[in-house]
Amino acid sequence: MIVDDSILKPEERAAFMLRSLYAAAGYRQYKMSKFEEYDLYAGNKDFLISDSIITFTDTNGKLMALKPDVTLSIIRNTKDEPGRTQKVYYDENVYRISRGTRRFQEIKQSGLECIGDIGTDELREVIVLAAQSLKKLSPSCILDISHLGILQALLDELGVKPEIEKAVLRGAARKNISEIEAICREADADKQAAEALMKVAALYGRPEDVLFELEQILAGSKAGCALDEFRSILESLSETPAADILRIDFSVVSDMRYYNGVVFKGFIDGIPGSILSGGQYDGMMRRMDRDAGAIGFAVYLDMLELLGERRGPDV
Amino acid sequence: MSEMLSIALPKGRLGEKVYAMFEKAGYECPAVMEGGRRLIFENPEKGVRYFWVKPSDVAIYVERGAADIGVAGKDILLEYEPDIYELLDLGVGKCRMAIAAKKGFVDDPSRTLRVATKFANITAGYYAKKGRDIDIIHLNGSIELAPILGLSSVICDIVETGNTLRENDLEVIEEVVPISARLIANRAAYKFRYEKIMELTSAVGAQKEN
Numbered sequence: 001m002i003v004d005d006s007i008l009k010p011e012e013r014a015a016f017m018l019r020s021l022y023a024a025a026g027y028r029q030y031k032m033s034k035f036e037e038y039d040l041y042a043g044n045k046d047f048l049i050s051d052s053i054i055t056f057t058d059t060n061g062k063l064m065a066l067k068p069d070v071t072l073s074i075i076r077n078t079k080d081e082p083g084r085t086q087k088v089y090y091d092e093n094v095y096r097i098s099r100g101t102r103r104f105q106e107i108k109q110s111g112l113e114c115i116g117d118i119g120t121d122e123l124r125e126v127i128v129l130a131a132q133s134l135k136k137l138s139p140s141c142i143l144d145i146s147h148l149g150i151l152q153a154l155l156d157e158l159g160v161k162p163e164i165e166k167a168v169l170r171g172a173a174r175k176n177i178s179e180i181e182a183i184c185r186e187a188d189a190d191k192q193a194a195e196a197l198m199k200v201a202a203l204y205g206r207p208e209d210v211l212f213e214l215e216q217i218l219a220g221s222k223a224g225c226a227l228d229e230f231r232s233i234l235e236s237l238s239e240t241p242a243a244d245i246l247r248i249d250f251s252v253v254s255d256m257r258y259y260n261g262v263v264f265k266g267f268i269d270g271i272p273g274s275i276l277s278g279g280q281y282d283g284m285m286r287r288m289d290r291d292a293g294a295i296g297f298a299v300y301l302d303m304l305e306l307l308g309e310r311r312g313p314d315v
Numbered sequence: 316m317s318e319m320l321s322i323a324l325p326k327g328r329l330g331e332k333v334y335a336m337f338e339k340a341g342y343e344c345p346a347v348m349e350g351g352r353r354l355i356f357e358n359p360e361k362g363v364r365y366f367w368v369k370p371s372d373v374a375i376y377v378e379r380g381a382a383d384i385g386v387a388g389k390d391i392l393l394e395y396e397p398d399i400y401e402l403l404d405l406g407v408g409k410c411r412m413a414i415a416a417k418k419g420f421v422d423d424p425s426r427t428l429r430v431a432t433k434f435a436n437i438t439a440g441y442y443a444k445k446g447r448d449i450d451i452i453h454l455n456g457s458i459e460l461a462p463i464l465g466l467s468s469v470i471c472d473i474v475e476t477g478n479t480l481r482e483n484d485l486e487v488i489e490e491v492v493p494i495s496a497r498l499i500a501n502r503a504a505y506k507f508r509y510e511k512i513m514e515l516t517s518a519v520g521a522q523k524e525n
Contacts, residue, residue, distance in 0.1 A: 251400065
């Protein structure tokens with residue numbers, strides 16, 4: 001059957017393109033049921049983008065939820081099998097509160113998860129797929145990447161209370177250098193670590209341009225181990241389709257209770273916020289009593305509407 | 316999208332002061348200060364496009380990408396928590412967010428404290444940290460009237476000189492947070508127009524009075 005693809009909406013066309021990209025890379029489709037037990041989400045609300053969930057009582061009296069997220073369900077439905085990785089992709093509608101209207105909204109989301117023994121090869125594969133996803137949506141795109149291990153090491157060195165660490169991290173997420181400085185000064189944080197954090201937060205650019213600077217900043221800090229890991233991942237990406245759109249940016253800070261290691265966010269020129277978001281979430285796996293590592297990302301296809309008629313994804 | 320940098324400035328005295336900094340930094344656009352009914356002003360040579368918007372709307376224009384960068388008060392950023400980059404404290408428009416009450420007011424911790432304010436989010440956050448139970452009365456202007464008429468016990472508002480408070484027999488009882496104007500940038504614009512935005516940020520930063 002041949003379908004005239006001009007009748008497809010941009011987000012539908014994009015969803016098909018991403019599906020074929022992920023399938024070609026050896027990922028199999030994960031189909032989730034519309035409803036899941038509420039308990040799955042209730043214990044991990046902070047992992048979700050919005051903490052409100054549509055719930056209803058099923059005929060057997062169980063409290064059910066309309067899926068606000070796909071990742072948690074995938075984690076629950078895969079098993080730990082040492083030495084194996086499970087690779088799945090999805091193309092689902094999820095239900096979340098829209099920031100503008102504060103009402104529930106159906107959102108089209110694609111993405112993939114790689115769960116199991118995660119090494120540099122798996123990290124590279126997933127980051128390259130993220131970059132290729134962006135390139136499928138628009139030729140003008142950027143993939144920001146950061147490493148939470150580096151930020152965590154610097155935060156530890158500050159020697160301040162957890163709530164101060166949180167405030168500093170919020171400052172880093174906004175590239176608000178003067179605020180990081182003020183918070184650290186008031187909290188009497190370690191000067192060297194504070195200085196390094198401010199520089200790291202301000203850093204932005206292609207890995208080949210700023211990696212050296214990052215190494216200089218982190219020299220003598222406890223972030224060495226995380227930096228080595230970050231460097232080897234970046235090096236493994238240097239000859240891939242991700243290379244030209246990759247930027248080091250430590251304003252990508254995901255919740256450290258769930259995420260660790262490499263995290264990234266994708267942008268398309270013309271869309272004001274990030275359209276792709278992902279990273280390693282071993283922390284989330286631990287919380288769900290799993291030993292395996294995991295990395296994945298989601299593409300928020302509803303945001304393609306913001307491109308309007310000016311530019312659709314090129315096919 | 317054009318390669319011009321779109322800049323949202325807050326209407327009013329603060330905006331004019333900020334524009335003067337941009338002008339001195341080499342991003343002039345003489346038509347901006349002429350007044351009249353025009354809304355958008357361009358200087359293609361310098362690659363900038365200015366527009367004046369209501370001060371509390373600047374963050375929305377920037378967050379939603381209608382402006383690449385803008386200047387907004389820290390009060391607005393704290394109240395609405397827009398998802399933007401905060402690149403520079405411009406050091407102008409300095410004032411403070413404070414709690415004020417009628418002279419001689421003594422807080423009775425056994426009762427819910429009624430607070431009148433334009434800044435519900437900041438107020439709620441401030442008192443939540445102290446663990447004080449409050450009721451917020453959201454007003455859009457003339458906040459000082461609330462304690463005088465008994466609508467609220469205290470107010471949470473911006474205090475610049477303190478003259479309005481004094482004239483109405485009110486006084487500051489607690490400081491909440493210092494406020495000043497900030498240069499903010501849209502997250503995507505920061506990436507796709509990085510060189511331009513950084514150039515402007517450092518040029519404008521150099522105009523800061525110490």
